[in-house]
Amino acid sequence: MKDDRQNALQKHLQLRARIVQATRHFFIGNDYLEVETPVRIPAPAPEAHIDAVASGGWFLQTSPELCMKRLLAAGFPRIFQIAKCFRQGERGRLHLPEMTLLEWYRADSSYLEMMNECEALIGQIARQVSSKNMISYQGSEIDLTPPWRRISVAEAFEKFTPMSMDAALENDRFDEIMVEAIEPNLGQSQPIFLYDYPASCGALARLKPQESRYAERFELYIGGLEICNAFSELTDPVEQRTRFEREQERRRNAGRRVYPMPLKFLDALQDMPEAAGNALGIDRLVMLFTDAKQIDEVVAFTPEEL
Amino acid sequence: MLESGDLKKGLKLELEGEPYVIVQFEFVKPGKGQALYKCKLKNMLTGAQFDRTFRSGEKFNPANLEEVQMEYLYADADRFCFMNTSNYEQEFVTEEQLGESKNFLKENTVCNVLLFDGRPIEVTLPYFIDLKVVKTDPWVKGDTASGDSKPATLETGYVLNVPPFIQESELIRIDTRTGQYVERVKT
Numbered sequence: 479m480k481d482d483r484q485n486a487l488q489k490h491l492q493l494r495a496r497i498v499q500a501t502r503h504f505f506i507g508n509d510y511l512e513v514e515t516p517v518r519i520p521a522p523a524p525e526a527h528i529d530a531v532a533s534g535g536w537f538l539q540t541s542p543e544l545c546m547k548r549l550l551a552a553g554f555p556r557i558f559q560i561a562k563c564f565r566q567g568e569r570g571r572l573h574l575p576e577m578t579l580l581e582w583y584r585a586d587s588s589y590l591e592m593m594n595e596c597e598a599l600i601g602q603i604a605r606q607v608s609s610k611n612m613i614s615y616q617g618s619e620i621d622l623t624p625p626w627r628r629i630s631v632a633e634a635f636e637k638f639t640p641m642s643m644d645a646a647l648e649n650d651r652f653d654e655i656m657v658e659a660i661e662p663n664l665g666q667s668q669p670i671f672l673y674d675y676p677a678s679c680g681a682l683a684r685l686k687p688q689e690s691r692y693a694e695r696f697e698l699y700i701g702g703l704e705i706c707n708a709f710s711e712l713t714d715p716v717e718q719r720t721r722f723e724r725e726q727e728r729r730r731n732a733g734r735r736v737y738p739m740p741l742k743f744l745d746a747l748q749d750m751p752e753a754a755g756n757a758l759g760i761d762r763l764v765m766l767f768t769d770a771k772q773i774d775e776v777v778a779f780t781p782e783e784l
Numbered sequence: 785m786l787e788s789g790d791l792k793k794g795l796k797l798e799l800e801g802e803p804y805v806i807v808q809f810e811f812v813k814p815g816k817g818q819a820l821y822k823c824k825l826k827n828m829l830t831g832a833q834f835d836r837t838f839r840s841g842e843k844f845n846p847a848n849l850e851e852v853q854m855e856y857l858y859a860d861a862d863r864f865c866f867m868n869t870s871n872y873e874q875e876f877v878t879e880e881q882l883g884e885s886k887n888f889l890k891e892n893t894v895c896n897v898l899l900f901d902g903r904p905i906e907v908t909l910p911y912f913i914d915l916k917v918v919k920t921d922p923w924v925k926g927d928t929a930s931g932d933s934k935p936a937t938l939e940t941g942y943v944l945n946v947p948p949f950i951q952e953s954e955l956i957r958i959d960t961r962t963g964q965y966v967e968r969v970k971t
Contacts (some may be wrong), residue, residue: 527818527840567819567840570811651814653817661814679816697815707815732841759815783811 483783489769490776492605497764498560500606501580504599510556510582515545517562522739525681526728529566530737531575537737538564541757542581544743545683547711550583551750558582560760571772572703575781585751588710589694592754593671596698596706597624600669600763607767614768615701618666626698627670634645634660634672647676664699671696681721683709698758700766706758715747786846788838796828796847803828803847804902818913821933827906847900854897854904857887864889877904887942888913888960900961909960914969915939916955923948 492607502512522530522537523544531539539545549557563579584592604611604622614618635643639659646652664670673696677685680693694710701714712718719739764776774780786797793809808824821838828847838911854866854875864886875897879886883908885895885907893913898906920936933945938958946965950956 525816527813527816568811568813570813573811573813653814654820656814656817657812657820704815734841 487775487778490764490770491778493768494608494760494764497603498760500561500603501599501760504602505558505582508595510554510558510584511554513546513549513554513559515539515542515549515555515559515561519545521738521743522742523682523727524722524737526725526731526732531564531566532735540565541579543755543757544740546583546755547750547753548743548746550585550753551746551748555585555751556583568679569781572762572765574761574773574777580758580760580763583711583753583755585753587754588752589673589696589708589754591758592697592708592710593628593673593696594624595624596671596708596756596758597626597669600700603763604678604767607768610733613700613766615703615769616771618701620665620701621668621770623668627668629670629672630674631672631676632674634664638663643676647678652676652679654715654780661699661704663703665701665703669698669705671698673697680709681725682712682718684712703762703766704759705762705766706756707768708754708756711750711753711755713743713747713750713752718747719744737758785843787844788819788821788840788842791823791838794939796849798845798847799825803849803905805847807833828900850899850902851896852899853894854907856893856895857925858891866895866907869894875899875904877907879899879936881905882907884963885960886907887963888958889916890915890940911960912957912966913960914955915942917946917950917952920946920950920952923951 505512517539518533518536519539520536522540528540530540539561541563542559546557546559558580560580562576564576566575568575586750591666592645601624603611612624632643635641635646639655641655646655664672674686674692675695677691678692679693683693685696686692686694695708697707698705722739729736761773761776765773768776770776791806791809793806795806797804803825804825806823806824810822811819812822815817819840823836823838824833825836826833853869855869857865857867862879864882865874865876867874881904882889888909893909896908897904913934915938918934918939921934932947934948936946936950937943944957944963944965950968955971957966957969958964959966
């Protein structure tokens with residue numbers, strides 16, 4: 479039979495559809511407006527380690543962040559979007575160069591309220607698709623009962639590695655240690671929020687008011703998988719421009735393409751309310767609920783099959 | 785020139801002047817962080833393996849490898865002389881590089897030879913080679929006690945099991961991948 483792999487995926491793709499439906503149900507029930515913003519844009523956010531795919535002189539979005547923040551600034555206080563995003567060169571067991579992101583923004587909130595909302599969202603999805611409060615993922619039994627554990631990035635380095643966070647940053651080994659020594663330990667019995675990243679790791683995040691060496695950023699890990707990334711959003715256009723210039727400089731120094739400055743976004747930022755935003759990988763979430771080891775098992779077609 | 789994004793299982797690259805093949809590969813990346821390319825590399829000269837993680841933007845050369853057809857001419861002490869069948873140039877291969885192939889190599893056999901920077905590093909024999917049996921016990925008709933096979937020594941010195949009916953000075957066909965008897969060759 480042709481397309482055997484697709485045929486074998488039926489259960490996973492059915493569950494995927496139910497997860498997407500449950501996600502919409504959650505946001506609509508919490509007074510969020512579903513929006514759509516353009517996939518093809520002239521100026522993606524300049525971030526040192528995220529490469530956009532060029533498309534006829536413009537680019538395919540790496541996330542819908544900039545357009546959604548313009549909507550926040552224009553007076554939409556609660557919005558969500560389920561969007562295809564594209565990242566050049568990202569392909570591995572947990573990566574596809576075309577992925578589905580759930581992104582949402584909530585005015586007058588910080589990353590702390592966003593953590594609570596993650597617990598509510600994933601809890602509700604679990605009740606709707608599996609009628610249990612547990613996930614079995616790759617041999618781990620993960621209890622979704624809130625509140626979930628929280629650990630700062632600095633504490634995680636202390637707990638799981640012989641190197642401190644500062645030493646890792648200084649030696650340019652932060653990411654390597656994160657993926658090899660920290661991530662696999664996270665969220666194996668209960669989901670966990672890894673929070674307060676070094677300021678240099680959050681180009682669009684607000685810094686902690688009392689401790690400006692940290693950005694108000696968190697990531698949620700379940701079963702060792704990085705599920706989402708959230709910030710208390712930076713709303714200062716001058717500071718944001720400086721950060722973008724720094725990211726552009728990092729890209730230039732690394733020999734990577736430098737994108738045009740997203741000027742309309744920077745203009746809009748002065749009208750943006752304080753807000754929290756979150757980007758969640760739908761593919762990874764489906765992996766959790768289907769106990770899939772590879773991201774390939776939760777999408778209808780991989781790029782190699784096209 | 786290759787860069788980190790080109791890395792994948794099976795890719796052959798040059799590091800510090802030696803050829804390596806990637807035997808295991810994994811792409812990892814924290815969402816906002818650096819892409820890391822985790823490789824297990826095997827040295828194509830020594831067989832030694834080690835782990836190395838590449839970062840995005842690293843550059844390196846593909847291994848300068850070429851596969852050519854060469855005819856085996858003769859052995860000289862511990863070296864084996866091969867001739868490139870297209871340009872008639874002669875190259876020497878060591879016993880170590882030849883490995884198991886030595887057991888089945890006879891003069892005038894045309895082999896695939898892998899060259900690194902023009903020097904031979906690996907010899908692949910044809911799948912089947914016919915070799916003469918130089919020593920084996922005679923077959924006694926009706927003798928069922930000696931079983932289904934008996935040892936035989938080939939002209940290369942290699943010893944293997946053959947069916948009882950094979951006799952000295954007969955030609956037999958060997959599968960060079962397994963080192964096993966395939967059939968008797970009628971001359």
